[in-house]
Amino acid sequence: MIESMLNRFWVDDVSEKAIIALIESTPGCDALSLLNGMKKGAFAKLERSIDGDNYYQYHLAIQRIYFSALQPEAAYLQMMKARKFPWSDPGFIAFATGTKKFLYDAMELTGHGKIRLQIYPQQAPLPFSMHLEYELDALEMIQIEMFTGTEELGTKIGDHIYAPAITLFALKNTQSAREPRFVLDFSLLAIGGDGLVAAKTIPAVVLAAVDIALGAGDMAVNEYRSAIAQSESGKRFLSTWDTVQFLLGVYGLARLLKESPRIFMDLRRLYREYRASKEVAKNPELIRELNQKLKGIVDDREVEQYLDEAGSSKRTPTVKKELEVLLSAPSPKVLV
Incomplete structure (x- = not known):
């Protein structure tokens, strides 16, 4: 259904809200098949077309069903193996006085649900240092490490946030000022369940x-x-x-x-x-x-x-075939 909506000539506000509602209403037992299906093209199309408050709500919906698809034990095992991605986006004065910045750049989604991106560590007075280039699955669990505090989240230096790798697009869009709101609002993420x-x-x-x-x-x-x-x-x-x-x-x-x-x-x-x-x-x-x-x-x-x-x-949870992408912890593929 999402694909049929995206195959229209354009995606308007009404269809964006309908897509978000469809994602949010997906039960945990069906979440993985939906997310894996979106890797084939829907993720890329939505990143190109959706914006504003709908973009914020869309990423929250993805994060919710991502975690609802995982039992707590499975999520914990995956978090223990998650790759770290640094986040620091200081203001001009803080950057000028030595606070490190990590610039997310050249990010793209392939047709196979892979994300390619470059991260440039920056610290005054030098504008750039050697960049790191990554390739990872859009649904891989990642750990976002906060190198500066973020007022919107109430986070501080040293905090860690977990999310599917597709969330890296939201970080980049916040940094480039395409989207003014920081979409990692985990006060709205609770899925308590049973x-x-x-x-x-x-x-x-x-x-x-x-x-x-x-x-x-x-x-x-x-x-x-x-x-x-x-x-x-x-x-x-x-x-x-x-x-x-x-x-x-x-x-x-x-x-x-x-x-x-x-x-x-x-x-x-x-x-x-x-x-x-x-x-x-x-x-x-x-x-x-x-x-x-x-x-x-x-x-x-x-x-x-x-x-x-x-x-x-308790026994270690059985990993179903459709969970392999989410629960596997591939060796970091860093292209330099």
């Missing part, structure tokens, strides 16, 4: 302990982020912490605890590794604060029992 059903199967004391730990812990982790990142074990913990926070916003806590206890088991293990490192021993105040705030995840007996029992009964 969260209320899942909550009924989890002991209330476990749900409450983890919820409190994630909320209080996030403030503490962000306060001490630079100190934590000074060690390799700290960097691994931070990376997983940020991934868990992202997944929480998409799927909700109850669904994550029910369907993917492994996420919290990994977080617990990585924090304990960080806590046992020699670097942390030099900063007792830091570890005392983190231990207190993260107790519900790393040192609560009932939570630990629930995670261990739930984790032992």
